[in-house]
Amino acid sequence: MGLLPLGAIGTVGEPVISVRDLGLTFVGKKGAEPIEVLRSINLEVMAGEFVCIVGPSGCGKTTLLNIITGFLKQSTGDVLVQGTPVKGPDPRRIFVFQDNGVFPWLTVEQNIGFGIARRPREEQRETVHRYVQMVGLTGFEKAYPRELSGGMRQRVEIARALAPNPEIIYMDEPFGALDFITRLKMRADLTRIWQEEKKTILFVTHDIEESVQLADRVVVLSSRPGTIRKQIRIDLPRPRDLDSFEYLNARDEIFHTIGMSLKVGSG
Amino acid sequence: MGLSEDEMKKSILLPLAVLLVLCVLWDGAVLLSKSDIFPRPYQVFLGIVELIQHGLLLKYVVASLFRVSVGFVLAVLVGVPLGLLLGWFRPAFLAFNPVIQLLRPISPIAWIPIAILWFKVDDRAPIFLIFLSSLFPITVTAIAAVQNIQPVYVRAAQNFGVTRIDLFRRVIFPACLPQIITSLRIALGIAWLVVVAAEMIAVNSGLGYLIIDARNAGKRYDLVVAGMLMIGLIGLILDLLIRRLERFEEVKWGYSH
Numbered sequence: 418m419g420l421l422p423l424g425a426i427g428t429v430g431e432p433v434i435s436v437r438d439l440g441l442t443f444v445g446k447k448g449a450e451p452i453e454v455l456r457s458i459n460l461e462v463m464a465g466e467f468v469c470i471v472g473p474s475g476c477g478k479t480t481l482l483n484i485i486t487g488f489l490k491q492s493t494g495d496v497l498v499q500g501t502p503v504k505g506p507d508p509r510r511i512f513v514f515q516d517n518g519v520f521p522w523l524t525v526e527q528n529i530g531f532g533i534a535r536r537p538r539e540e541q542r543e544t545v546h547r548y549v550q551m552v553g554l555t556g557f558e559k560a561y562p563r564e565l566s567g568g569m570r571q572r573v574e575i576a577r578a579l580a581p582n583p584e585i586i587y588m589d590e591p592f593g594a595l596d597f598i599t600r601l602k603m604r605a606d607l608t609r610i611w612q613e614e615k616k617t618i619l620f621v622t623h624d625i626e627e628s629v630q631l632a633d634r635v636v637v638l639s640s641r642p643g644t645i646r647k648q649i650r651i652d653l654p655r656p657r658d659l660d661s662f663e664y665l666n667a668r669d670e671i672f673h674t675i676g677m678s679l680k681v682g683s684g
Numbered sequence: 685m686g687l688s689e690d691e692m693k694k695s696i697l698l699p700l701a702v703l704l705v706l707c708v709l710w711d712g713a714v715l716l717s718k719s720d721i722f723p724r725p726y727q728v729f730l731g732i733v734e735l736i737q738h739g740l741l742l743k744y745v746v747a748s749l750f751r752v753s754v755g756f757v758l759a760v761l762v763g764v765p766l767g768l769l770l771g772w773f774r775p776a777f778l779a780f781n782p783v784i785q786l787l788r789p790i791s792p793i794a795w796i797p798i799a800i801l802w803f804k805v806d807d808r809a810p811i812f813l814i815f816l817s818s819l820f821p822i823t824v825t826a827i828a829a830v831q832n833i834q835p836v837y838v839r840a841a842q843n844f845g846v847t848r849i850d851l852f853r854r855v856i857f858p859a860c861l862p863q864i865i866t867s868l869r870i871a872l873g874i875a876w877l878v879v880v881a882a883e884m885i886a887v888n889s890g891l892g893y894l895i896i897d898a899r900n901a902g903k904r905y906d907l908v909v910a911g912m913l914m915i916g917l918i919g920l921i922l923d924l925l926i927r928r929l930e931r932f933e934e935v936k937w938g939y940s941h
Binding site for chain 2: 486488505506507508510511512514517518520521522523531532534561562563581
């Protein structure tokens with residue numbers, strides 16, 4: 418299918434994220450049945466790749482991301498990131514939260530500079546300035562989050578994640594709380610930033626359209642216990658034409674994998 | 685936020701009208717009852733003038749404010765760090781919370797005999813009582829603020845690899861600050877209530893002493909009511925002052941307008 422964007426070929430070199438036979442079972446209270454959340458997940462993400470994880474709600478996709486980040490411990494299997502087992506959060510990999518992750522007591526520029534406070538002043542200033550521009554918040558440097566719209570706050574969060582120059586960015590439904598039009602705009606901006614910054618992005622969403630618009634590869638999870646149903650490569654050039662046959666094809670394939678019909682209402 | 689000019693006028697004139705009506709009712713009630721002890725409003729006014737002329741009003745107000753300030757500041761210096769630490773370190777919370785919950789319901793007034801035993805009739809007794817009465821609301825609020833902090837803030841900060849001290853200084857403390865400020869406001873209100881009670885028993889100056897002394901030394905109820913009005917007025921001013929803390933940009937997010 419189509420042209421292959423640079424860095425999107427997931428078969429060259431060593432993977433930066435490597436999940437091997439991962440499983441998670443929550444042992445509940447005494448007498449209660451243990452809940453198996455994830456089962457035998459095998460996943461590799463290459464440097465510079467943009468991978469989306471989609472699946473029905475409750476399938477464990479956020480849990481999987483939390484394990485890869487180190488916020489949560491798996492029951493079985495291994496997670497290797499940049500060659501070493503994950504022990505906890507690491508500033509070389511930054512997590513972008515769904516909402517409210519920005520600190521309301523700091524201004525836009527203070528938020529963006531949060532992760533680089535130990536660097537020389539001049540460098541901090543330049544970096545903050547650069548990312549304020551990149552996410553389109555020029556003029557709002559001194560504003561507080563409560564004075565911004567939801568979309569603008571999410572831009573702050575993305576800029577804050579980029580500022581320490583991490584190698585990997587984890588995103589957990591970062592646009593989930595935004596309205597449709599803002600979401601489209603944010604996706605276009607994220608794609609542009611990803612192309613400029615050449616980061617590896619692992620992006621969790623329940624929105625199938627979103628995954629096809631953004632990703633080099635879409636990982637489809639089944640409902641609980643979450644297993645990988647299918648991995649679909651999206652070899653479409655960017656910016657993506659949302660009317661193209663290939664786009665619709667990829668989208669329908671995911672819908673089909675999840676087991677959903679594209680018709681609404683009774684026949 | 686800006687009130688219109690009309691609104692401003694109303695917010696001044698209406699309360700003044702209520703005050704005037706209350707004074708008239710008060711005056712009428714005293715006249716009707718033919719009481720020769722209960723003062724009429726103008727007598728209270730003259731009482732205030734008399735207190736000012738004798739230099740007593742300023743002296744007593746300063747004495748009361750001094751005790752409240754020292755006791756309150758001590759309570760802030762102890763209560764805020766203590767609350768933040770107990771909120772953060774679970775074992776410390778489990779160890780100390782029952783003691784706090786046991787001491788908390790004891791009215792500061794109940795401590796008066798012990799305060800006199802330890803500090804004699806001296807400024808330290810009311811200061812101790814104010815310290816106690818302010819300490820609990822501040823500590824308990826700070827504990828709850830830390831325990832209810834949004835986990836996403838902590839996780840976001842940890843993700844950037846901050847040290848524990850930085851996490852406390854740059855995230856936990858600012859995240860709890862709006863609630864802490866609210867607790868300071870409540871604590872100061874309580875402190876002002878308590879100083880009056882403490883001064884009635886434990887010392888020989890201050891607005892509380894003025895009230896009890898005016899009654900004991902000659903049934904001067906004009907001075908009693910004058911003292912009460914001063915207590916109300918100063919309490920109002922204290923509250924207005926401490927509310928200004930809520931207007932800082934760093935904490936505004938914590939208050940719904």
